[in-house]
Amino acid sequence: MLAxxxxxxxxxxxxxxxxxxIAFLLLYAGGGDIARRLLGEDASAxxxxxxxxxxxxxxxxxxxxxxxxxxxxxxxxxxxxxxxxPVGDAILSRLAVTLSLVFGATILIAVVSVVLGVLxxxxxxxxxxxxxxxxxxGTAIPGFLIALGLVVVFAINLGWFAPTGYxxxxxxxxxxxxxxxxxxxxxxxxxxxGVTQQIRGxxxxxxxxxxxxxxxxxxxxxxxxxxxxxxxxxxxPALAVLGVHFVGLLGGAVIIEQIFxxxxxxxxAVTATSQGDIPLVMGLVIATGILVVLLNLIVDLAQGWxxxxxxxx
Numbered sequence: 001m002l003a004x005x006x007x008x009x010x011x012x013x014x015x016x017x018x019x020x021x022i023a024f025l026l027l028y029a030g031g032g033d034i035a036r037r038l039l040g041e042d043a044s045a046x047x048x049x050x051x052x053x054x055x056x057x058x059x060x061x062x063x064x065x066x067x068x069x070x071x072x073x074x075x076x077x078x079x080x081x082x083x084x085x086p087v088g089d090a091i092l093s094r095l096a097v098t099l100s101l102v103f104g105a106t107i108l109i110a111v112v113s114v115v116l117g118v119l120x121x122x123x124x125x126x127x128x129x130x131x132x133x134x135x136x137x138g139t140a141i142p143g144f145l146i147a148l149g150l151v152v153v154f155a156i157n158l159g160w161f162a163p164t165g166y167x168x169x170x171x172x173x174x175x176x177x178x179x180x181x182x183x184x185x186x187x188x189x190x191x192x193x194g195v196t197q198q199i200r201g202x203x204x205x206x207x208x209x210x211x212x213x214x215x216x217x218x219x220x221x222x223x224x225x226x227x228x229x230x231x232x233x234x235x236x237p238a239l240a241v242l243g244v245h246f247v248g249l250l251g252g253a254v255i256i257e258q259i260f261x262x263x264x265x266x267x268x269a270v271t272a273t274s275q276g277d278i279p280l281v282m283g284l285v286i287a288t289g290i291l292v293v294l295l296n297l298i299v300d301l302a303q304g305w306x307x308x309x310x311x312x313x
Contacts, residue, residue: 012293078279098264117199138193202234
């Protein structure tokens with residue numbers, strides 16, 4: 001098991017390094033005259049050159065990347081070029097907000113998908129047909145349209161929730177729940193559609209296996225066979241799909257946060273990218289990459305626990 005974990009961690013480190021290099025090159029390739037953008041169009045050429053030298057933009061690209069990597073290893077992600085705020089502080093202050101949405105959506109996807117997928121596979125008939133329709137709708141409609149529809153129906157027409165804004169959990173737990181409910185639902189529907197189909201298909205395959213008939217012949221109840229044995233075998237592929245959706249939720253949160261005016265990482269990412277704030281964007285890349293690696297490690301460990309054969313891969 002230790003070798004299995006070590007391999008996954010090593011592959012995660014390689015992934016983060018590769019993403020960092022590619023992001024750095026792309027940002028500088030499309031960044032344009034960053035010093036001019038910082039100072040404005042009216043700044044003189046001498047002032048712009050001085051600013052570029054101050055930021056180190058006149059150094060070779062390899063040297064700039066090496067300086068940034070050195071700072072990362074010392075726990076310094078740099079300072080935002082536009083706000084002068086430390087990148088670590090700028091990210092951490094917003095990351096908890098985004099993660100509350102993403103983890104909330106992930107939990108909702110997991111719970112609803114298991115219920116719908118198991119019902120569709122075991123009951124069949126009109127229940128299976130209804131699940132297929134729900135999955136089709138969730139896949140076909142973009143998340144931002146779902147978000148706008150939720151705002152119109154539940155916030156504007158019914159007045160059950162505030163249409164925009166975010167309440168810190170420490171300020172009011174009830175207010176926090178109310179402020180994240182609609183965004184979490186909007187983020188979840190597409191994932192519910194995909195994971196439900198995966199669980200349904202995996203459950204159908206598991207229920208056709210010989211061991212299921214053997215367990216039933218020994219007198220085990222259908223409920224016990226489904227929940228304790230078939231569902232465990234079907235959980236491995238579903239976990240992999242859920243992990244992929246988690247990564248997608250990080251990207252989808254950018255749009256959802258804009259619609260609901262939630263002060264998460266999405267707003268920071270959009271602003272920093274449009275301004276060309278390279279230190280802040282690179283900090284976001286590192287933070288996101290580490291999150292993805294940690295999630296993949298958790299998914300791999302869960303799959304290794306469910307299926308020991310995975311540990312050998």
